[in-house]
Every structure is written in C-alpha cells, then in structure tokens.
Amino acid sequence: MSHKRLIWEEISQLARDGAVGTPEIARFAEHLGRLARVQFKANALQEATLEQQRKAIDALRETVTRQEETIALLQRDHHKDIELARHDLVLAILPIVDGLEATLNNAKQQLGRLPEGSEARRMLSAWVEGLLLVYQRLMDVLAQVDVIPIPAVGQPFDPHLHSAVGVDSSGHAPEGVIVAEERRGYRMRNSILRYADVIVSRPTPSSSQPLHAPPGARLRGTVATADGTSES
C-alpha cells in the first residue's frame, strides 16, 4: 500500500476537477482534509518505524555489551582454569618432593654411619651431592610458579599455616612453638597449597579431655524413626 500513490491520486483528482467555484472550493477543502489524514497516517507509520529502529539499536547495543561482559568472564574463567590445572599438578608433585627429601635425610644419616675418610663415604657423599642438585632444581621450578615452603620448626604454631599432628610435652621449647615438621607445607601465592604437619610444644600435659570423640575412641550408635518424620 503506497501512501505516496494515494496522495498522487488525490492531486490528480484535484487537477481533473480544476474548475473554480464555491462547490469546487468545498470539494477542494475536502480533498485537502483527506490528504491531511493520509499524511497523518503516513507520519504515524513513519514514527512507529523510527521507534522500532531505535529500540532495535538499543537492543543490539545491549547485546554487544553483554557479549563483551561474557568475553571478559570467559577470559577470567580461562585464567582460573589454568591456575587450577597448575594447582592440581603442583599438588600431585609435592609427595614426590617429600620422597626426595626423605631420601636425602636418610642418605645424610647413612653418611654419618660410614667411617670418616672411607672410600664408601666419599662415594656416597658425592652421590648425595648430585641428588641435592636435582632437588634444588626441582625447588627452583616450583619457586618459579610461586610455590614456597611454609616455615615451621621454631615458629609459633599458626592454625592458618600449620596443622598440628602431635604435641611435645618435654618442655624443651616454649608452649605453642613448633618443634618438628612431619610433612612440609607449601603456599602458592596467597593461598595455602598444603598445610605443614607439625609437632607443637606443649610442656604441661592438658588435664582436660578432648571435647569430642578423639580418633580411635569410637562409640557405636544407631538411630531410627519410622513414624514418618516430615519437614518442619
């Protein structure tokens, strides 16, 4: 439906009716009135179209903004995933670091048992030195990804860094100070990768009992309801 054609038809009609006179003026006015209505209708449609376009542009703009947000979010997730994968890998490597440390500690003990200046001692000593280098290289790699051992022995016990696995009541160290490390702890940037398992000095043995079921002291009990307990 072409409004332009409608207008055109009206004008041609007027041209054909070209004569002058009072009835003609009246008809002319009527034609003009019809034209104005057509124009009004066309304007209304035009306005509606413009309004639609404005809304469409707004909607597109919003979509673009949302997409940009999604991209940013995905990028953040991607970085998080990388961090997580690294975290899991390092966590899996730590027991191997423990094993290497145990090996080195034991080798040092074995060295002490061999006679000073003996061939066997010199050989083992050189062997241990080599292994120590391997260990050092591994620790350097870990340090490069910000994995750092948590200081333990001689430090005050901090439950945010250390996990107590035993107490030492000998009184050789002030209460609350770590006297031995059972398993080294590590942190990665600001988070704890693994708590340090430590033995903490506690010179006066506590008279009070643990508040709840210490490991090993297990009670048995069963519970039952058969009467159809429903939600509260």
Next chain:
Amino acid sequence: MDDPIVGIDLGTTYSAAAIVQDGQPRLLARDGERLLPSVVGLSPQGQWLVGTPARNQFVFAPESTVRSVKRMMGSAERITLGGYTLTPPQISAFILHEIKSIAEANLRCSVRRAVITVPAYFSDAQRQATRDAGEIAGLEVVRMINEPTAAALAYGLNRAEDQLVLVYDLGGGTFDCSLIELVAGVVEVRASHGDTWLGGDDFDLRLAEHIARIFANRHGVDLRRDHHAMARLTRAAERAKIELSEHPFAWIREEFLAESGGKPLHLEYEISRREFEELIRDLLQRTLDSVDRVLQDTGLSPRDLNRILLVGGSTRIPLVWQMLTEHTGIEPQMAIHPEEAVALGAAVQAAIIAGQPIDAVLVDVTPFSLGIEIATQVGDALVPDIYRPIIRRNTAIPCTHEEVFRTVYPGQDTVEIAVYQGEHPVASQNRLLGRFRIEGLQPEAPGEPARVTVRFDMDINGELRVQATDRKTGQRKAITVMATKERLSAEELNRATVQMAALLAAQETRLDSSTFETGEVEVMLNRARRLLQNGRLEMERVDQIQAKIEEIEQARQEGDRAMLAKSVDELVDILFEIEV
C-alpha cells in the same frame, strides 16, 4: 541478587552452601574449597577459628576445639572453650556465620535468609536447636528440610511422577538411609535408619591397618607403633581408596617409611580393588541391614521402590553400587556429585520459596552403558559374545573407568577389544562403536594367561578413548570413538531448553511483536492505546476510541478484511481529529 536465600547443608564433618543462579543450583566455594570442615575453635591468641584452621589446631588444643557439634544438637550439654561456656547451637552458629560470609563474598550482597538441612531422624528439640543456631548467626531460617528430601529436590523429583525413593547417604563418618515418598510434588520421609559412626574414615583405617600387617609380615616392623608412619599410611590409604573407585589397582608407595637395623625400609604395594572390597564388605553389609530395616518399618519390599539415590562421598566406591544393586535389584543413581547433592537440594528449596525460576540440575551423562565383548567359561564350555559394561549408564561425564581382563588360555598373545554401547547382555546385540587388536601379550607369571587392563575415558563431548595395556610389558593400544552423550534425559532436556528460552527472553529487551509491529493496524492501535493511557481525553472521545478498538479487534478475529479496513480508517479519522 536481592536478598537471596541460600541453601545450607550443615553436616557432621563438613558443611556446604549453595544457591540457584540463572536457574542452576551451584555450590558456593572459597579459595576453590566447596566444603567447610564443621569444626570450631578458639586459638591461643583468643581468635575464633572456623573450618580448616580450627581442625588444624585440634591435636594441639583439643580443649578449645569442637568437632562434630551436630551430634550434640538438642542436648543440654555445655561446651567450654577458653573462658567461654557455650551451647551446641552457639557453636553451630559459628559454622553458619562462616557460611554466611562465604555466601556474601560470592554473591556480593548481604545474606540474611537460609534453608538448612537436618537429618530425617532429628527430633523436634534437635530441629529447634538448629533453627536457634541460624538465628544466632544472623540468618532467618525460612525452612528446614530433611537431608534425603534435599537430595530428591536436587534430582528434580518434586517435578516428577509420584514415587518411592530410597536415599542412601554414606559420608565420611555417618550413614543414613531414608525412604521418601513423593506425592504430587510433596516429599515425605516415611522412615529413616542409620549408623552415626560408620563412614569413609573407617574404610581408610581398615586399609591402613591391612597395609601395616602386610608391611609387618614383609619386614618384621610394626608401623602401628609409629605415629608418624601410621599418619603417612592413613593418608596413603585414603588416596588409594579414592583411586580404586576408578581403577582396579592402585599403587601405595611410601619411601623411607621405617628402618630396620639401620637399613631404610620402603613400602611399595599394589592393592587391588577386590582386596580392598573384602576389607570393607562387612561394614557395607551393615548398611544393607539398615536398608532392610527401613523397608521393614514401612512394610515395603525392594520391588516397591522406584529408585535409589546415592549421597555422600563414600558412595563412589563401586562395591556400594554393586551390593545395593544385587540386594534391591535397582541400579542406584549418582549423576549429581554425591557430596554436593544435599546442599544443592537445599538451594532448590530456597529458590522454590523465593519464586525463582529453576531448571533441573543439568548433568552430562552417558545415556547408555559402555563396555566390551568378553568370553566366559561356563563349565567346560567357553561362551563368547558376553557384554561387560565398563562405564555404567547415567554416569556423569567426564569419567574414567578401568577393568582388568585375562586372555582365554595361557600362551594367547593377541586379543581383540570390541567396544559396544548399550544394555543387552549379549554383546553383539548392542551398538558396535569400534574394535582393535593388541598383540604381543606376555603372561605376568610363566604358564599363566596374560592380563590386559582396559581403560575407558569419556570426555565432556562424548569422545570415548579406549586403551588396552598389557600388564606385563606395559605396551598399549588405543582407539577413540564417539559415544552418545546426553543431558540427564530427553524429557528433562526439553524442559530445561524451554525454561532457558524463557529466561533468555526475560533477560533481553523484548524483540517481540509489541515493539516490531509492522502492520498499519498495530501502529494505529498502539497509538490509540497510548492516547487512552495519557488520560487527557474527554469521556466522549474515550468511548469512541474504545468502541473502534473493539471493532478492529473483532474484525481481526473474524478475519473480515473489509470491516477491518473500514474500522482502521475510522480510527485514523478520530485520532487525526484529536492529535492534529
């Protein structure tokens, strides 16, 4: 999010919080940790500790640390911590307060309302104590729901048909089993039974002691007398237990575990799943007794059950699945992480109360079992074409499962692995996904049949990698095939898609007919309605316009084009007179 309601699983050993966002329930984590140890302590410096730090100081300061306070809820017990004397709800409140702050950090708004789960067997006093704990923590407890009910909600059963469901919940330290009935979307706990001192920790202990005995036999050194060695062994046992849920064998390796006459002793032992299963079978049998009790109490038989849901981390042990299936004849479901199901269900309940839209928890699963063709010796005869599933249907993906098979006769050095998808016990009746051969097999002991480990890895895209490894030589062959994957079920997927579309539509600026009317009729109608809304018209005009609108709509309904054109024209005349 405005004034959200969080779902909280306030557990004996661990607690967790979840929320529904964009129709999906999810757990709220801190530093990647989704579970908070339910431990509260007061540090020597007078600082309150909740979670892992509190657990860390338990051995050093047991008198200022409380574990498993849930077991004391509803009792008149008082707990002394440092100089404070506290009630069990006050201790629980510390845990809830910590969860509240984890939720607030996640959602970046204040959290004041919660749905908290309690065991089905909790008495009124225990429930009241839990409610009190919430209030002390600054949380309005808008609803308390039973843990098995929460599990059912997580699985979307409130929107499914009426049914009877057994919820089998085996956690780190407690076991519960409940029979719940769903009628018209309402969940009711019919019966519940359990063992408050049975769980994964017992399995670790059994395995650690078993290894210690083997070590003693080999080296004559009793590790059980060495606290340090036993701690290492228990940790190694827990790791092995978890590995055995996916693999038929697990290595336990601990260097320099002990010394004998100055000589260092190492532990290197490969434990088989079967060996581990024999260690814990009697404990699991006790859980089956509880299942029977629950059925007895309700006068039902396993045949009456529609499904079994597995909840709690220890249900990942394949023997649990196997024993339950054999005992009841129903394959239990574990598509949702069993440690998270209760918290997720609490979040679902919270969303229902808040009137939030919610989808089913979407889990990518294998809709069919995946396995290989094997042959079995029956008497003297060898029966071929037997189907042995390796990944069971409805297992959440990605996943890995591994089984060991042996060749049919000694000296056989080649096997063909045919990979099938389906449920039929006859292998060839299922869908063949692919086949390959592994050659040059060698027996582990002379004269014995060779053994081959078959490993199935299914990734999130439905790609299945099948790998066969000769146990003796370590040589391996593998193929990758495409298996079918699905989101839970077609029906559920459908519902989720519809809801997703509705959600998207609500989010986006409406691009529907009301903004994109192209027809002249709509434009004029809208213009007329706007005029009416402005409210500045004379009554006479209002009546006129309304009459025309009705005429137009009627003409449109009846499909009377001539009438429509006329009415619209007349409406234009009226509008023109008003506006121009």
